[in-house]
Amino acid sequence: MKTQELRQNLKQSIDSLSPERLLVVADFLAYLAERESNEATNELLKIPGFLEAFNKAQKALAAGKVTTVEQLKRKY
Template sequence: MNNTEVRQQINQYLDGLSSERLELVADFLAYLADKESEDATQELFDNS
């Protein structure tokens, strides 16, 4: 599945969620984005 297909599927799931569940998803995405950033930073340190 390519990125476009994944994003479309995610949007379909999001459309069916309550406000409370959407907040949980937003928190989880923020966690993943932060983790991604930390991992990228660590990789830079490891390669220097």
């Protein structure tokens, strides 16, 4: 089943649910989204040196030591 068809079927199913069941669906979708986000975060943290590079980038950003997209566009 294609993604678009699956979404359409899910929408039809959701539209027929009672308000109580909609709350259950909403909670489950929030759980899935959080889990996916956590998995992505854990994957990034497994990259050697990622956390150090991320912290360094945050400090550079806070100090204003960044190149804006506009500056990059002009340069390249």
